Amino acid sequence: xxxxxxxxxxxxxxxxxxxxxxxxxxxxxxxxxxxxxxxxxxxxxxxxxxxxxxxxxxxxxxxxxxxxxxxxxxxxxxxxxxxxxxxxxxxxxxxxxxxxxxxxxxxxxxxxxxxxxxxxxxxxxxxxxxxxxxxxxxxxxxxxxxxxxxxxxxxxxxxxxxxxxxxxxxxxxxxxxxxxxxxxxxxxxxxxxxxxxxxxxxxxxxxxxxxxxxxxxxxxxxxxxxxxxxxxxxxxxxxxxxxxxxxxxxxxxxxxxxxxxxxxxxxxxxxxxx
Amino acid sequence: xxxxxxxxxxxxxxxxxxxxxxxxxxxxxxxxxxxxxxxxxxxxxxxxxxxxxxxxxxxxxxxxxxxxxxxxxxxxxxxxxxxxxxxxxxxxxxxxxxxxxxxxxxxxxxxxxxxxxxxxxxxxxxxxxxxxxxxxxxxxxxxxxxxxxxxxxxxxxxxxxxxxxxxxxxxxxxxxxxxxxxxxxxxxxxxxxxxxxxxxxxxxxxxxxxxxxxxxxxxxxxxxxxxxxxxxxxxxxxxxxxxxxxxxxxxxxxxxxxxxxxxxxxxxxxxxxxxxxxxxxxxxxxxxxxxxxxxxxxxxxxxxxxxxxxxxxxxxxxxxxxxxxxxxxxxxxxxxxxxxxxxxxxxxxxxxxxxxxxxxxxxxxxxxxxxxxxxxxxxxxxxxxxxxxxxxxxxxxxxxxxxxxxxxxxxxxxxxxxxxxxxxxxxxxxxxxxxxxxxxxxxxxxxxxxxxxxxxxxxxxxxxxxxxxxxxxxxxxxxxxxxxxxxxxxxxxxxxxxxxxxxxxxxxxxxxxxxxxxxxxxxxxxxxxxxxxxxxxxxxxxxxxxxxxxxxxxxx
Ligand SMILES: Nc1ncnc2c1ncn2[C@@H]1O[C@H](COP(=O)(O)OP(=O)(O)OP(=O)(O)O)[C@@H](O)[C@H]1O
Ligand SMILES: [Mg+2]
Numbered sequence: 001x002x003x004x005x006x007x008x009x010x011x012x013x014x015x016x017x018x019x020x021x022x023x024x025x026x027x028x029x030x031x032x033x034x035x036x037x038x039x040x041x042x043x044x045x046x047x048x049x050x051x052x053x054x055x056x057x058x059x060x061x062x063x064x065x066x067x068x069x070x071x072x073x074x075x076x077x078x079x080x081x082x083x084x085x086x087x088x089x090x091x092x093x094x095x096x097x098x099x100x101x102x103x104x105x106x107x108x109x110x111x112x113x114x115x116x117x118x119x120x121x122x123x124x125x126x127x128x129x130x131x132x133x134x135x136x137x138x139x140x141x142x143x144x145x146x147x148x149x150x151x152x153x154x155x156x157x158x159x160x161x162x163x164x165x166x167x168x169x170x171x172x173x174x175x176x177x178x179x180x181x182x183x184x185x186x187x188x189x190x191x192x193x194x195x196x197x198x199x200x201x202x203x204x205x206x207x208x209x210x211x212x213x214x215x216x217x218x219x220x221x222x223x224x225x226x227x228x229x230x231x232x233x234x235x236x237x238x239x240x241x242x243x244x245x246x247x248x249x250x251x252x253x254x255x256x257x258x259x260x261x262x263x264x265x266x267x268x269x270x271x272x273x274x
Numbered sequence: 275x276x277x278x279x280x281x282x283x284x285x286x287x288x289x290x291x292x293x294x295x296x297x298x299x300x301x302x303x304x305x306x307x308x309x310x311x312x313x314x315x316x317x318x319x320x321x322x323x324x325x326x327x328x329x330x331x332x333x334x335x336x337x338x339x340x341x342x343x344x345x346x347x348x349x350x351x352x353x354x355x356x357x358x359x360x361x362x363x364x365x366x367x368x369x370x371x372x373x374x375x376x377x378x379x380x381x382x383x384x385x386x387x388x389x390x391x392x393x394x395x396x397x398x399x400x401x402x403x404x405x406x407x408x409x410x411x412x413x414x415x416x417x418x419x420x421x422x423x424x425x426x427x428x429x430x431x432x433x434x435x436x437x438x439x440x441x442x443x444x445x446x447x448x449x450x451x452x453x454x455x456x457x458x459x460x461x462x463x464x465x466x467x468x469x470x471x472x473x474x475x476x477x478x479x480x481x482x483x484x485x486x487x488x489x490x491x492x493x494x495x496x497x498x499x500x501x502x503x504x505x506x507x508x509x510x511x512x513x514x515x516x517x518x519x520x521x522x523x524x525x526x527x528x529x530x531x532x533x534x535x536x537x538x539x540x541x542x543x544x545x546x547x548x549x550x551x552x553x554x555x556x557x558x559x560x561x562x563x564x565x566x567x568x569x570x571x572x573x574x575x576x577x578x579x580x581x582x583x584x585x586x587x588x589x590x591x592x593x594x595x596x597x598x599x600x601x602x603x604x605x606x607x608x609x610x611x612x613x614x615x616x617x618x619x620x621x622x623x624x625x626x627x628x629x630x631x632x633x634x635x636x637x638x639x640x641x642x643x644x645x646x647x648x649x650x651x652x653x654x655x656x657x658x659x660x661x662x663x664x665x666x667x668x669x670x671x672x673x674x675x676x677x678x679x680x681x682x683x684x685x686x687x688x689x690x691x692x693x694x695x696x697x698x699x700x701x702x703x704x705x706x707x708x709x710x711x712x713x714x715x716x717x718x719x720x721x722x723x724x725x726x727x728x729x730x731x732x733x734x735x736x737x738x739x740x741x742x743x744x745x746x747x748x749x750x751x752x753x754x755x756x757x758x759x760x761x762x763x764x765x766x767x768x769x770x771x772x773x774x775x776x777x778x779x780x781x782x783x784x785x786x787x788x789x790x791x792x793x794x795x796x797x798x799x800x801x802x803x804x805x806x807x808x809x810x811x812x813x814x815x816x817x818x819x820x821x822x823x824x825x826x827x828x829x830x
Contacts, residue, residue: 076702108708118700120704180703
């Protein structure tokens with residue numbers, strides 16, 4: 001079983017020093033994590049750490065378990081009654097499976113953007129403030145402010161500010177995806193999970209979202225799954241390569257792309273497999 | 275011939291040919307079905323609407339046949355309601371509606387066209403619609419008041435004068451009805467409450483001095499109400515006397531002279547004088563009366579308003595019950611229940627429930643709701659009124675509940691389908707936003723599946739509104755004294771019996787003493803029932819389409 005091997009020692013040190021940062025600096029770590037759907041094992045003994053304020057890209061061939069791991073961070077896999085896991089994931093040293101942590105409060109800390117943008121059948125405004133509404137916050141002025149800030153952060157405000165009351169389905173697909181990002185950041189999460197957020201978008205819309213990821217990483221820790229190697233290279237600080245449920249290589253993005261240590265990684269990033 | 279066609283097709287694939295035949299067959303099936311529906315609707319619409327159109331009246335002369343219903347009369351006026359040619363000797367037979375049931379005792383009579391000596395359409399003939407005995411057809415002579423003759427029929431202002439007198443009497447009639455049903459009804463109710471109060475006091479084993487005082491007060495009050503009752507009754511009697519103080523004197527074509535109190539006239543017109551616009555006005559009045567007034571004469575005359583209202587309220591009430599019930603059940607089955615033997619059994623039961631004959635539901639409703647639930651309610655809350663049942667007898671509440679039970683599978687199936695059609699991505703994103711399962715259902719899944727829920731409601735409504743059999747056990751009546759919804763506290767009277775268009779059709783067509791005369795009303799009522807169901811459905815469909823537009827998924 002290959003673990004997170006081939007780590008650059010210096011990078012390791014930096015990571016270790018960040019871990020000793022004052023409390024409040026959140027980071028995510030996955031410890032001996034395995035995952036099953038029914039009897040099929042999807043993830044096998046994964047170990048990896050992610051820094052606060054970094055962008056981590058998950059790459060790997062289709063069906064290798066990237067989405068499953070991503071959806072483990074907000075425990076969304078558990079909607080499937082067959083899901084089982086072993087091992088642990090901690091965010092800021094607190095296990096996400098801690099019985100004292102409610103799933104709902106976890107999902108407030110960990111926002112998510114899906115591959116297929118799926119706005120709710122509501123107005124643009126209501127889409128953005130949905131997470132506040134379900135949390136019972138209904139103060140109009142707060143909601144207005146959150147809606148504007150989130151839409152601004154998602155670089156959508158100028159396009160929709162005059163039509164907030166219109167149905168979200170009146171937007172273009174690229175705008176919808178940015179709306180979903182605005183929706184995910186409205187509740188001020190600490191982590192944002194993105195599962196192939198650009199796979200349905202044209203190059204211009206993709207470029208907008210990538211730019212957005214750059215801006216967002218100042219405030220949020222971002223994990224992004226992508227099939228687009230250039231995109232992974234452009235937006236991420238570090239990259240993890242998965243293969244059939246195993247973490248093959250995890251390193252700084254530059255290293256993964258320019259100097260891969262594992263043959264499979266090299267084959268995959270150079271487009272010879274997967 | 276077929277072979278030739280085959281040859282022509284040989285170059286192409288065999289499948290194409292087969293497909294073509296299948297298309298022909300299916301389109302044939304469709305057109306046959308459509309044809310039958312259109313024909314049925316056409317017949318109903320034609321017959322139902324022609325009832326209201328005022329037709330010309332003919333006067334026929336013939337050799338008296340003492341053995342017939344008309345005895346020794348040799349002239350009669352009437353409306354031709356059918357002209358049939360009998361095949362062997364090709365004699366044309368007329369069926370004449372002669373009216374004047376008070377004099378002739380019959381509504382229709384038959385003539386061979388050949389035996390008629392003379393057929394005319396005299397302009398002077400007047401059709402009178404009366405509160406009793408249906409239509410009268412005759413020649414007006416004069417109007418007389420308490421002091422004698424007022425105006426003769428030859429006078430140019432006669433029709434106008436008659437019209438104003440009829441109007442006056444109708445207004446007075448409304449006043450009388452208000453007096454008798456409202457004010458006197460209120461007194462009856464107050465007296466009944468006093469009686470119940472007294473009964474309650476008297477049932478106590480010991481009477482305190484306070485109670486005795488209360489009893490005395492009850493006696494006083496009763497006396498007060500009774501004197502009030504006498505005053506009102508006297509006033510009503512005086513008004514009633516006024517209703518018959520003026521009389522219209524008319525002569526039948528066959529010679530009889532009759533005095534008819536103006537208060538008994540509903541409407542009158544000269545069928546052979548009025549032109550198209552006059553006819554249209556009468557037509558319109560007839561439709562208004564049919565829709566807005568209460569039935570008269572064992573339902574064969576007058577309107578069907580109480581039946582429309584009863585059907586409408588019952589159907590709406592059924593929807594109000596069945597929708598939440600069915601939606602909740604569907605939500606449980608679809609969102610919460612784990613797929614297993616139990617859920618599968620429930621599903622089978624639901625599907626089979628849809629196939630149970632409606633009369634079985636009626637029997638169940640009678641046994642469970644009326645006798646058991648209603649009987650228990652009566653014992654608990656209305657024991658003083660016993661043995662007169664309040665809820666322990668058929669009523670609109672039990673009828674709606676039973677129909678709701680009958681139609682709930684439809685709503686469950688439709689709703690479940692709509693719920694499963696909501697994309698899992700929507701649910702996941704909602705949960706990922708920190709919504710609980712219930713919040714997701716309530717805020718995302720239900721609104722998105724609202725069109726499907728409405729479809730279920732439409733289907734339930736279509737089934738429930740036309741259902742008659744179970745209602746006959748559950749409180750539908752021939753004539754209901756009051757509506758289930760009125761301006762008297764508590765406004766919605768769920769224990770009341772009600773009238774229903776479906777039952778009205780059955781009652782008119784098969785239970786009325788003169789079902790031939792009632793036939794036009796059967797058609798008109800059927801038309802109305804169909805229109806009502808269509809209108810309810812259209813309303814629901816409009817709402818559904820609006821919702822669909824609102825929640826339409828983007829096209830990707
Ligand atoms: N709900 C589920 N039930 C059973 N098996 C599942 C379920 N979801 C995913 N799997 C399986 O788990 C494995 C990993 O799936 P996952 O979606 O994580 O792959 P992925 O790396 O995201 O692939 P892609 O790049 O195509 O999105 C696949 O073999 C898939 O068939
Ligand atoms: Mg995936």
